Amino acid sequence: MTHPATEIPTTFDLTQTDGLLRTTKAVSRRLDLTRDVPTELILDCIRIASAAPIGGNREANRWLVVKDPVKRQQLAQLYQEVGNPYLAALRAKAEPGSRQARVIEAGQYIADHLAEVPALVLPIRLGVVGEGVFNAQSLYGSVVPAVWSFQLAARSRGLGTRYTTYLATRAREVAELLGIPEEVTQVALLPVAYYTGERFSPAPRRDPAEITYLDSWENPVG
Numbered sequence: 001m002t003h004p005a006t007e008i009p010t011t012f013d014l015t016q017t018d019g020l021l022r023t024t025k026a027v028s029r030r031l032d033l034t035r036d037v038p039t040e041l042i043l044d045c046i047r048i049a050s051a052a053p054i055g056g057n058r059e060a061n062r063w064l065v066v067k068d069p070v071k072r073q074q075l076a077q078l079y080q081e082v083g084n085p086y087l088a089a090l091r092a093k094a095e096p097g098s099r100q101a102r103v104i105e106a107g108q109y110i111a112d113h114l115a116e117v118p119a120l121v122l123p124i125r126l127g128v129v130g131e132g133v134f135n136a137q138s139l140y141g142s143v144v145p146a147v148w149s150f151q152l153a154a155r156s157r158g159l160g161t162r163y164t165t166y167l168a169t170r171a172r173e174v175a176e177l178l179g180i181p182e183e184v185t186q187v188a189l190l191p192v193a194y195y196t197g198e199r200f201s202p203a204p205r206r207d208p209a210e211i212t213y214l215d216s217w218e219n220p221v222g
């Protein structure tokens, strides 16, 4: 359900909005693999996501929602072919018990269970980098904000998501599998499922003063 413009508040409860922004995270083990995600709910998220900024007022974002179990299995196999060796290489270098080690195991969980995730959502942009006026900044800049809005809208509706890009190197096979035409960019694949539990802790990130400069690169704020 989305709300008519008249119902949208003019001031925002920062506890709610900051909480949503700070705790919308890459979900893995907490995806409920047993519960279907209604397509209508995904459409609600896409409706919200479509309000994100787009370059040149060009509404060229498309969303491919994969719920068919056979296709999910085929996508999962391609995903594992890329992800498993990559994760194994990362694991070999990770300090046991570190955050990096946990991130790797969360990634492995997704690779192992991708076929069981009830909906796999592929945001797609018409056009490819290098064609006409499309540089990488304008192409990805027109779709990634919408993808993040989708993830926020999903989270507010009890759905967990994860931004994944391993399949980018297998885009041709994905295109064949799903009938995606040429001259479009597959931006990501988002596993989407209801999440279990209630709370997410904020992602640990560096202090803004450490990563911000004022007037000159030589003048870090922190």
Ligand SMILES: Cc1cc2nc3c(=O)[nH]c(=O)nc-3n(C[C@H](O)[C@H](O)[C@H](O)COP(=O)(O)O)c2cc1C
Pocket: 024, 025, 026, 103, 106, 107, 108, 110, 162, 163, 164, 165, 166, 167, 203, 204
């Ligand atoms: C551009 C991008 C690509 C990513 N690709 C993958 C991926 O292919 N597979 C995966 O499991 N996670 C992927 N992730 C999720 C990150 O691994 C995740 O953000 C990381 O586990 C840290 O979690 P956090 O963002 O909740 O702090 C990607 C995230 C981003 C932003």
